[in-house]
Amino acid sequence: MMYVRVVVPIAVNREFTYLVPEGMSLKKGSVVRVPFRKGRIIGVVIGRAEPFEKSRYVLEHLFDLPEDVFKTAEFVIENYLAYPGEVFQFILPPFRKRAKFQIFSGSKESPFILTHEQRRAVDEILKVGKGVFLIHGITGSGKTEVYFHVMEEVLKQGKSVLYLVPEIGMVPQTLERVRRRFGRGEEYHSKLTPGERMKVWFGTLDGDIDIVVGARMAVFLPMQNLGLIVVDEEHDTSYRQSAMRPYYSARDIAVFRGKLLDIPVILGSATPSVESYYKAQRGDYQLLELKERIGEAKLPDVEIVNLRKRQLISEELIKEIEGVKGRVIIFLNRRGYSPFVICRKCGYIEKCPDCDIPLTYHKEKGIFLCHHCNYTKKAYNTCPVCGEKLEFSSIGTERVEEKLREIFGEGIPRMDRDALRKRLMHREIYSGLKNGSIRILVGTQMVTKGLDLPDVGLVVVLRADSILNFPDFRAGERTFQLLSQVAGRAGRQESGRVIIQTYFPEHYVIKAAKEHDFKMFYEKEIEFRKKSKYPPFTYLGRVVVEGEDLRRVQDVASHIAEELKRYSVRLLGPSICPVKKRAGRYRYHILLKGDNRKNIIEALSPLIGKRFQNIKLIVEIDPLDLL
Ligand SMILES: [Zn+2]
Ligand SMILES: [Zn+2]
Ligand SMILES: [Zn+2]
Structure with a gap:
């Protein structure tokens, strides 16, 4: 009798034990259908389990996630303190009936002639053939052409390419260029319909699609024989998913996956992130500079x-x-029209009652609006306190x-x-x-x-x-x-x-x-x-405590800070966040600084899944900002 541990996308922080039917061969990363409560659900096998008496049988073995995708998922779970269920929910496509499959196919354009600098960059990447390359190229220096020439070689070897851009809005124009050049290529991001996502996801798994242009979630695609990852505009903070769980940086995951597969990862930017440039200076990444603008163009x-x-x-x-x-x-x-509304006579400032920040006057809509929580009220022009005319003086x-x-x-x-x-x-x-x-x-x-x-x-x-x-x-x-x-x-x-x-x-x-x-x-x-001991010289973690009752928020924050003192991290706070209040909830935070990532993870992991009454807890590693 063999038992397996399975995570399912609806109970995100738990795992369940199932029995494997005879003749079914499962491993880490096998995607299975299992009975769950009164229904059935799709889950992912994450390992062997101890025998557990009440276990039910796995119903169906659907397919296996490629090993590197599974390991990438594990990396996210460990490094960003993500819940296994939420990570796999995110990585797997929405399961629908498989739609008819049609991939784009068109004619190819011949490649541009490279400049000296571009040629050198391409040759270097192809010669070394693995590791992380940071292309620092000024605007107009033709980074894309460098990507394309490397892609061409990689595709010729029968390997596939992932091309990441920071925002969904940038996908169409990039995809268009890719298709013009290679006669093929598909897109992948959260704005696709479930059917389209499924098409691309399985298209890459089956090896029918070898070029994908996508936003951050594409970094998890099960590309067959992946030979190159391009991360364009690597400095862009949109690579970091921070508005919802799981928190992760698609750029950092691209680097991890590239190392895992021993393939080249190209990070490109006109203004590299301080962290990446520092790594290049230290020799972790190889720096390639493009200093000339193509053609006649000069810098303004x-x-x-x-x-x-x-x-x-x-x-x-x-x-x-x-x-x-x-x-x-x-x-x-x-x-907006005026990001600040004030009465010059009595000093009254129009503020959001929930966030404690000034409301913005939107003239076209005739409203005062909070840019944090969208609190809205009808605009007026006399001071509600003293009756004087309000001033809309900011711009x-x-x-x-x-x-x-x-x-x-x-x-x-x-x-x-x-x-x-x-x-x-x-x-x-x-x-x-x-x-x-x-x-x-x-x-x-x-x-x-x-x-x-x-x-x-x-x-x-x-x-x-x-x-x-x-x-x-x-x-x-x-x-x-x-x-x-x-x-x-x-x-x-x-x-x-x-x-x-x-x-x-x-x-x-x-x-x-x-x-x-x-x-x-x-x-x-x-x-x-x-x-000031900030990244890249230190690793950061952050705990945000939010709640409607200020005293409760302060108490919980102090309690957590007290607990954190046992770990080898430096603590800042608890203190009130620069954004003091959001959507009616007071906000306190504790900042952790550590000499390495492990220390931060060690300190924060006990907080994962912990609940405090009437409190919203946000636990983040590598926080994007400290607001
Ligand atoms: Zn606005
Ligand atoms: Zn007034
Ligand atoms: Zn507000």
Whole structure:
């Protein structure tokens, strides 16, 4: 009699014992159908079990997960303290009736001729043939061509390729390029229908699909004979799943899986993450630099404007915009009309009752809105305390759009989350920019990602400081990445200009962005990380305690901190989170710093699955931010 341990996707933190029928051969990673409660369910075998009297029989052996996929799942369970059930639920496709199977097939384009630099990078990757390569290539240096040439060789050897992009929105254009070039390729991400996901999932398992372009969940696909993983824009924090469990970083998992299979992993970015660049400096990763822009393109000139001496939308700025040939992109990191509503007479500030942060005035919708929890109330313009007129004095994208419309009178679309739901969609804006019917575009981060914009003559960063001042150790890194990305929008074809407005013109992040100097930024940043003991010099864990009763939250946080003292980690807190309240719940956190990951895991694993009454507990390893 053989018994196996099985995890199922609905009881995520438990495992169950089943009997194996005679003649059925199961192993770790076998996907099975088992009786569960009064029904039947699909589960994954995670190992042998001790005999257990009341066990029922496994009903059906469906297929086996490839060994590397199973090991990758184990890695997530151990390294991110994830529940086995939730990890396998995430890795397996939704099980539906298998739809008719049709994969894309088209004609192939011939490859571009590589520059010297690109050639060197391709040759190096192919020669070494395994390990992690960090391609640091400035905007427009042709990283994609390097990926493609390596892919070509790998595919020729009959192996398959995983190509990851940080956001679902970037999949279509990447897939289009891949298909044009290789005549095939499929996409995989959470926005596909269950049927489509199943098609691609089993298509890779069966070896019918050898190229997949996907967002982070694609890193778990059961590709047959995987020969290469590309992680484009490796610095992008969207690779980190942090809004829901299981928490994990698709980039780090790609690196793990690459090592497991002894295949090359290419991380590419114009602004590598500090962590990855540090690893490259230390020799863990191999650094490949692309320093030249393809063709005639030059890096744009960057001008820094001191906001202590000038208004946000000054006359000088208006003149600049008027004088530009080509398109103008205006970037501001705040949605809405006025991110702050205040009464100058009595000091009343319009705040979210649940989150304790200022509400944003959205003029088009006529509401005050909380950007944390979506709390909404109808807008008004007199102070509810003293009756004085309220001031809508701060500036968001909606206000900028209105102001520019008054001045230029042209169709000026806005690209942010509020605007895109209605009105012009992404694609229409791009075609408008292309055919010239749109000249000026206002937007949030959205304008920094996605398609290549044609003929951009000027990029304006209205206020560079909104992220820089976040109480978060990655604020400098984020700002540098963002500024570089926005600046990269200028002068893809010809030489364009960039204006960065800031209250801190002397800050090293701003200076480095002006010079397009990643190295300058990195040297300062790594010094700061070392001095203040942040990653990559230490490993972080974080416990967030949330609850409606402040005293209870404080008590539980203190209790947990007390328990954590027994482990070899340094503790910060418990203290109130920078975001003090969210959706009506008070928030306290404890930060753990450890010399290695094991110490953090050891300290935090007893908390997994632990429950405190009326408390929501979030336990995270490698937290993305500390807000
Ligand atoms: Zn808003
Ligand atoms: Zn008032
Ligand atoms: Zn709120």
